Amino acid sequence: MDKEILLAWWEEGVLSVPQLLLKKYKQLGLDETELVLLLQVYSFLKEGNSFPTPEDLANRMTIPESMCVSILRRLIQHQFLSIEEGHGEGGILYEKYSIKPLWAKLADEFVYEKKQDELEKSLNEETDLYTTFEQEFGRPLSPLECETLAMWIDQDGQSPELIKAALREAVISGKLNFRYIDRILFEWKKNRILTVEEAREYARNFRKPSKPAAEKPKTSNPVPFYNWLEQ
Known part of the structure; x- marks a missing residue:
């Protein structure tokens, strides 16, 4: 008996709800009642009922049929839900609900959030970049130097x-100036x-010492750094 109950429960199916919808429905402009009604429509669609009536929906919820009608109207007006035409046997037209508009809004929210995260990361990297330069130079950057840094990022597409x-590289070479750094980036x-x-x-590769000539004695002089300005 228990096994039959379990099989019957399993045959009812499982409704897969995106985690992102539960996290973002408030940002999308939905309240809890509207969300549950949308999920009920989704459930009916999965069961093969493509156009559940307000009465069908009210029977599964704690709100009256009249409220289901009002909420359905609002969801359609605000493009969370749509009514499409379907073709049955013999070419007979019928109406059906579609929740594709909801998934489209959710996808837009996901893309927007990702872009915001990338923008915030980019702004933090640029702020950190300006701070690093000022620390190495031991002074605030001039307006022209700030403009040069922005140009390297925006126009030249260089990463921070x-x-x-x-x-x-400029610090190691003992040539701490923007002209030298610009030449390095150009190369x-x-x-x-x-x-x-x-x-x-x-x-x-440019700092590797060349093999000394046979007639020249070894010296303790350091290997000269590569001079980017000579290129």
Whole structure:
């Protein structure tokens, strides 16, 4: 008997509700009653009833049929729900509900949220970039220097991480000025350097000491750094 009950329960099916809908229905402009009514419509659609009546919906809820009518009207007006035409046997037209508008709104909310996160991350990276430059230079940046930094990001498409790598290269080379950093970035872009690791490897190749000639004695002089301005 228990097994039959379990099988009957399983045959009723499971309604899959996106987690994002439960998290974002308030931002979409829905209240709890409207959300449950939409889920009830969704449930009827899954069961094969494409156009449940307000009475059908009210029988599953704690609100009267008249309120179901009002809520359905509002959901359609605000594009959470739509009524489409279907074709039955013999080409007979019939009406059916569609909750595609709800999924479209939810998708828009998801994309918007992601873009906001990316924008916030980008703004934080740029703020951190300006702070790093001011710390290395030991002073506030001039308006022209700030404009140059913005140009590297907006016009040249350089990432904050790569700009910081160019700054480190300038510090190591003892040539801490914007002209030198700009030249480094230009060389990297010309040679399709896109990541910090590629930039480090590219710079290391120019710092490798050449083999001393046989007639020259070894010296303790350090290997000269690559001068980007000579390119």
